[in-house]
Amino acid sequence: MSILMALVVFLVGKWIVRRITNLLVSVLRKINGMDETLVKFLENIVYYILMIVVILAALSELGIETTSFMAILGAAGLAIGLALQGSLGNFASGVMIILFKPFKVGDVVTAAGVTGSVQEVSIFNTIMITPDNQKIIVPNSAITNDSITNINANPTRRVDLVVGIGYDDDIKKAKNVLNSIVEADERVLKEKGITVAVSELADSSVNFVVRAWVNTPDYWAVKFDLTETIKITFDNEGISIPYPQQDVHHHNQA
Missing domain, CATH: 3.30.70.100 (Alpha-Beta Plaits)
Structure with a gap:
């Protein structure tokens, strides 16, 4: 009986998680200028976090103690967070740039000590082309931690x-x-x-x-x-x- 209940919890939970992530994606795509890469990234993050909760709930129905699993996951999350501190900072900065749009592709800006035309804005870095045609990849955290001059923002x-x-x-x-x-x-x-x-x-x-x-x-x-x-x-x-x-x-x- 416990196996059947665990299976039901898992299947129903998975269905609910998929509905939640689909709703999230739908809302994010309605935001003007929302980057598709960011949408996919957030969709995956939310999906896997919720699925971990569903799996723990299913294991609990089987009578398995989940406290130790949660402690292990917490410790692993902390270790990963410390190891990826710089990357997570770049990700957070990339989200801010995409949402608040201090510049867009094609703008000429001065940011993080670099002046050039913005070629691409991704989750972790921004690619700029300098006036002498050099390609420079700038970490997003370096951009948001410094002043940004958008040279051609005004007509x-x-x-x-x-x-x-x-x-x-x-x-x-x-x-x-x-x-x-x-x-x-x-x-x-x-x-x-x-x-x-x-x-x-x-x-x-x-x-x-x-x-x-x-x-x-x-x-x-x-x-x-x-x-x-x-x-x-x-x-x-x-x-x-x-x-x-x-x-x-x-x-x-x-």
């Missing part, structure tokens, strides 16, 4: 340039030239405003700050083009771009 970015002129140059002329250069670039979003202003009286130069908004994909091209155009135009207009220098005075002592 627009501001180009910031610092341009120095000599103290003998005409400030108003230089300012007008800089304004003209920025306004002439069709990629600059004029409606968001352009800033050209004296920001610092430095040791060797009068520094202007030049700020202009552009669409994010145009950022680097506009920055490089403006820098080149400013140098060429300043040369044509006779405006100098000084380099750091020092005046050394030598005094002869009688």
Whole structure:
């Protein structure tokens, strides 16, 4: 009779476990952007944990003392947890990245000291491609334990340039030239405003700050083009771009 009851407990328990895991999978897949790898992983974890409970219940119906089994399982779980501490940390971080989405595949980010385009986000690590086409695999825990800069998360970015002129140059002329250069670039979003202003009286130069908004994909091209155009135009207009220098005075002592 006890064998029959144990078999019934096992079969019914297994059926209930399967229904629970199917319900869990259904709920997880309704979450927008939920990674399929994470769904499968959680499904297996929940399934095996519940099946252990069912097996212990079936053994109990057979009159077998399950306390020792639970103690062994607890000790084994602790040992495995300590051995896989780093991997479990990466897994937890991977779950956080997938759920909270600080970035997505294709975004350019700076995370864990690495700047690159996100190629893949998995449970344990994130694969990034650097601007010079290196493939870097970053542990997820290193990403979540550091600040994350999502460079192209927003549709627009501001180009910031610092341009120095000599103290003998005409400030108003230089300012007008800089304004003209920025306004002439069709990629600059004029409606968001352009800033050209004296920001610092430095040791060797009068520094202007030049700020202009552009669409994010145009950022680097506009920055490089403006820098080149400013140098060429300043040369044509006779405006100098000084380099750091020092005046050394030598005094002869009688």
